[in-house]
Amino acid sequence: MLPSLKPLLLSGVALAASLIAAAPVAAAELSAAELRALRYYVEQGDRRSAEAEIRRLRGLHPDWTPPVNLEALRSMTEAKAGPGEEENRVWKLIEVGNWTAASGRLAHLRATYPDWEPPAEMVRLIAMGEAQSKFDAAVTSGDAATAIQVARTSPAILRCDRVNNAWQLATMQKKVGDTQGALTTYRGVLGSCGDGSIVVATLEKANEVATDGQLAALADAARQSHPGLRASVEAVETRLMAGRGGATTSAQPRTAAAPAPQTQVQSQPQAPTPAPVAVATPARAVAPSNLPATGDGRVSAVRAAARAGNWTGCLAGSTNPRSVDLLYERAWCAMNRDRSLEALAAFRVASTAPLGAVVQRDARFGMALAFLENQMTEDAARIASVTNLTEKQRIEVETIILDQRGVRAYQKDDYRGAINYLNALEKLNGSIRRDLAILRAYAYLNAGERTVARDEFQRLHDQLATNETRKGLNAAMR
Structure with a gap:
């Protein structure tokens, strides 16, 4: 439970009251299944998710009044014949992004408790997570047909808060020669997403495939959809049009030279806490690409050195790794010793190893940081765009x-x-x-x-x- 929310939860779901100016006298009653996600978020102290869930429920049921305290919420969500604690295990799997396991566990609970109705939010999150995972895998492997099919069957992954998916979809459509499809995707982004940086970036990406007339039409669509961005749209359209056909932009003369800015790659982060990995019998040293997932008995000592910030000891204790879990720990130590290219190679191996979704995600986060350390900005952007980073990781990379x-x-x-x-x-x-x-x-x-x-x-x-x-x-x- 988050310390800052502990008093709030002891006194009841006070956060619900802050979202409602005046509750109606007659309140709608929701089923235990519909309220179960809210109860989970509140008990976990996840205020942001709880507030979002209350807003979602209020949108679906305008006459509903949130329960006044945690005990009332518990009583409303007690299932007569449900999975109990087993359901929380599904939520835990969702938290760590293990979509395959979460889906399998949900199917098992449905079969075991036929009268139980899983929370709609649980079903939605699993479906979204599975679709995102399949889409990412297809994009990474260059399987355009699969990526396009996933996007068609799961359009929710193309929302504005996941705009990178739409951009990747357009790239896949261009790959198979479907230029019109790519332009349609870009048009959808321009019509739906009102963030100025997204609109500008989308026009820049569309510039790679659009004719002069098509680019002008996209810019017109953006202006019509977002009148407040007219100046930005016109500026980027003018710049892109000027750069076509070998023409150069009539830039203003440089009137003053700015001092050189400090090139930023933020101080190297501490290694994130990796997902627990069982240690098996040590294996003999092999090439990194052929390493087993686990098996090097030195991993515990190396992790302890990393947690203590002893990067030199960590590197000394992990020479010639005999398993990917040790190679992964070594990668973070190499990053913190300014050996980013060595770290990049290690992260690349760990990013596809069967060490769990969290390790794979964090390894790809490490790859992005390593690329940025070497001023390989666009490589880092590509990795970030196909990785479901945590909010903190994404903000750091972006x-x-x-x-x-x-x-x-x-x-x-x-x-x-x-x-x-x-x-x-x-x-x-x-x-x-x-x-x-x-x-x-x-x-x-x-x-x-x-x-x-x-x-x-x-x-x-x-x-x-x-x-x-x-x-x-x-x-x-x-």
């Missing part, structure tokens, strides 16, 4: 990607691109590093937006007056 893309765009004199990337970075994190804020101010200046640039430099100068901000202000006032 932060570095936007940082590197913003700096690179500026270095290529693509000032508008730099502004867009750095604005997206600020939106993602709620703030932006000072050196990048200065770089963005110079990007505004070089893009011809002198007033915006002056205001940015003044804001930064008011926060902390330095030679850099003085130079920026002087350049903006010429």
